[in-house]
Amino acid sequence: MHQLIAAPFFGGHFIVKPGGKPGLRLPSTLFNELAQSDRCPPELIGPIKTAFDIDLDQLQLRDVILLRAPSPLPSGGFGRASWEINLGCNWDCEHCYLALKKFEGLPWEGKAKLLETMRDAGVLFLQITGGEPTIDPDFVQAYGLAAELGMMLHISTNASQLHQPRILELFDRYPPWRIMGADDAQGDRIEVGS
Numbered sequence: 001m002h003q004l005i006a007a008p009f010f011g012g013h014f015i016v017k018p019g020g021k022p023g024l025r026l027p028s029t030l031f032n033e034l035a036q037s038d039r040c041p042p043e044l045i046g047p048i049k050t051a052f053d054i055d056l057d058q059l060q061l062r063d064v065i066l067l068r069a070p071s072p073l074p075s076g077g078f079g080r081a082s083w084e085i086n087l088g089c090n091w092d093c094e095h096c097y098l099a100l101k102k103f104e105g106l107p108w109e110g111k112a113k114l115l116e117t118m119r120d121a122g123v124l125f126l127q128i129t130g131g132e133p134t135i136d137p138d139f140v141q142a143y144g145l146a147a148e149l150g151m152m153l154h155i156s157t158n159a160s161q162l163h164q165p166r167i168l169e170l171f172d173r174y175p176p177w178r179i180m181g182a183d184d185a186q187g188d189r190i191e192v193g194s
């Protein structure tokens with residue numbers, strides 16, 4: 001699993017780290033050099049060490065950095081997206097804006113195709129929401145695939161499932177960029193990450 005993602009984003013080029021560390025902005029020439037080489041350009045080794053505490057002088061570039069291809073879309077693609085994976089929820093808050101909270105979403109094949117489409121469209125920051133996303137039967141698999149495809153993941157959740165071993169193991173393996181939610185009675189915001 002990569003530790004860093006290098007990607008085009010809204011006309012610029014960035015290196016970001018899943019888990020929420022601040023990113024590095026790169027000149028396009030350096031991004032292109034990174035894309036074409038098996039070794040880290042020497043002028044990037046110091047900034048990466050300082051920003052992420054990773055010494056690319058000692059490591060294989062491709063083992064550490066996942067390089068995202070530019071989107072082929074004429075507009076340059078989409079940097080961010082929000083995905084309602086399932087509109088069902090295990091709570092029934094008075095203030096909820098969802099009416100029926102139907103427990104339905106795409107089958108797994110559709111979810112995987114949607115994630116690959118978003119990757120190809122250039123999505124770097126993906127919010128997965130619902131309903132309550134963590135109760136979707138494919139949540140763990142979908143979150144893992146999105147992480148492997150090189151997306152920074154933001155989960156909007158009521159936090160009711162965050163203690164479950166399957167979620168703790170998932171977030172340990174693929175650290176989220178951000179977790180946000182609201183409690184059932186007050187609508188208070190809970191936020192973890194940057």
Ligand code: SF4
Nearest residue numbers: 089091092093096158
């Ligand atoms: S947790 Fe969110 S989605 Fe679920 S009922 Fe409450 S407000 Fe609606």
